[in-house]
Amino acid sequence: MIAAASECRVSLPPVIEYDADRADLPLVVVPVSIPSMTTLLRDRLDEFAGLARVRIHTDWTDDEDVLAARMSDATVVMSTGFRASARLLERIAGRVRCITFCGTGAVSFIDLEAARRLGITICNAVHYGDNAVAEHAIALMFEHTHRVGELNARTHQGGWPGADITELSGRTLGIIGLGGIGRRVSRLAHGIGLRLLVWDRHPDAAELAALNAESAATMDEVFSRADIVSLHLALNDATRGIIGPAQLDLMRPGALLVNTARAELIEPGAMLRRLSRGDIAAAIDVTAPEPLPDDDPLRTLPNLIITPHVAWRSDRALAALVEQNVRSAVEFLKGGAYNVLV
Known part of the structure; x- marks a missing residue:
């Protein structure tokens, strides 16, 4: 994904942390993000109060080693569209128990069969855009x-x-x-x-x-x-x-x-x-x-x-997308289920 020109003017720290000192809580990681989604995620961090620490990486990378390192301590991963191959899922399996995907077409980005085999829950978003x-x-x-x-x-x-x-x-x-x-x-x-x-x-x-x-x-x-x-x-x-x-x-x-x-x-x-x-x-x-x-x-x-796969990236669609992804993560942490695909 390529940031829009207007997004390039947004100044964000490399990492945004929420309740970082709560080592007793599980960790939710957003390993890569785009500015428009980062600001929306940041505004909803209070929904994780008492449930999880949250770490948002505000840059974008396709490097599998970097992605694996960033997710190594996570229980829940919120995906904003990185590719999760079977090899990458195998590297994070055992620790990561749930991935919430920022869209409907998770099959294009995540190896769903590998996730099923490895016991990783996959949630998606529906009708947001x-x-x-x-x-x-x-x-x-x-x-x-x-x-x-x-x-x-x-x-x-x-x-x-x-x-x-x-x-x-x-x-x-x-x-x-x-x-x-x-x-x-x-x-x-x-x-x-x-x-x-x-x-x-x-x-x-x-x-x-x-x-x-x-x-x-x-x-x-x-x-x-x-x-x-x-x-x-x-x-x-x-x-x-x-x-x-x-x-x-x-x-x-x-x-x-x-x-x-x-x-x-x-x-x-x-x-x-x-x-x-x-x-x-x-x-x-x-x-x-x-x-x-x-x-x-x-x-x-x-x-x-x-056009470079931007049809889904309207202001209202992004807000609905983030709302569903946060809800999926919160429900999983509470022992429930929302928009579970695998």
Whole structure:
């Protein structure tokens, strides 16, 4: 994760400690953080009173040795998005009994099978950023059709760059997955005037009727009929790689693929190969791997809009995320359970 420019102005000490002298209490560690989350966590430290000491490291590192050292004395770890491989979990197992994850897609960051084998409880957060991610998906659609960011950058560089734009209203938006985020995208899109074509394993007839949305019999139908396809599936064993060349080849020339869910929903290499033909476009907030290497060929595609996995990072979403993570940690320390995934 990369701190936003506004965050770089925040001055924080390297480590924030709470009740550090209470050696009789278990230790909760935040091994890495970003400034916006650090300040929110700091404001909720009193919720650990009498339950635990807390240590927040306010910098960011991907170094596994550093992470392992920082978590070596912890009973509970609050993760703000570092990668927890099986090897790292094995290094901290025995001491660390619970990891609370800052999001819904823990499977992309934590080896859940290893955690289960090692007896480490994993908690996640749910629905904290449904609106934030939905708005970002719509923003990506607008950037593709109205090109606001591109035209702003070009105008700042000089001259008066003219350009034609396209309207979203009246086009068909295909929604793959009608969970919390998919529903919110559908409602926003309905307000804009998009026609809705939805594929979901368990379609909600009342919800579809309220949105005047059409239910697609298959996922392939969405790819073949929609002007825009927006992905909103959770990543799991059943959905990993669920979209491949067969689906992407169904997209009509001029169509747009939007992905604010998980990059791993798409078969590795399939999107690059399809976009390289030049007749469709994509707008994504997620990549595999993350961060995306500077020399990754996706960066060279003119028909691809990329944002660096920031859709979840609105002010309200971050506050809800921290609230859920703190609650998960507190409940675990009390012997209870909240948002337990493993």
